Amino acid sequence: MNHRRYLSSYAARMQTRAQARMNKSDDDDDGNGDGDDGGPSTGVVVRSKPKAKKPSMYKVIMLNDDYTPMEFVVMILERFFNKNHEEASHIMLHVHQKGVGVCGVYTYEIAETKVTQVMDLARQHQHPLQCTLEKA
């Protein structure tokens, strides 16, 4: 019976690493694979490398429309995307001319929060401004 099948993927990975270490020990004269030349293997597994995956990033995209005032879009970019007035004006004009533009790039939760904040404020002011997110 293959016990590996019943281990979580984490446990299986740790078991594989522990096995690799045992196989590598060349000064382990008692041959029990624990590398300390005496006594039974304790089976203690220590993580050798910190595991840190980079989070996926998401672009917050703003769409052009014919009705939202330019000043409102600039204010949104300043308030929610921490742009100065010049940067905000530049992005707004880019969206106005090209139809779409990137407000910023964030992890999923932050990007989603910003989309909600923009859409809520636009709705409160009865502007049709649309904002969405896209995997970077």
Ligand code: TYC
């Ligand atoms: N096109 C709008 C206007 O002429 C301005 C605007 C810019 C609207 C960017 C939305 O995402 C936008 N008033």
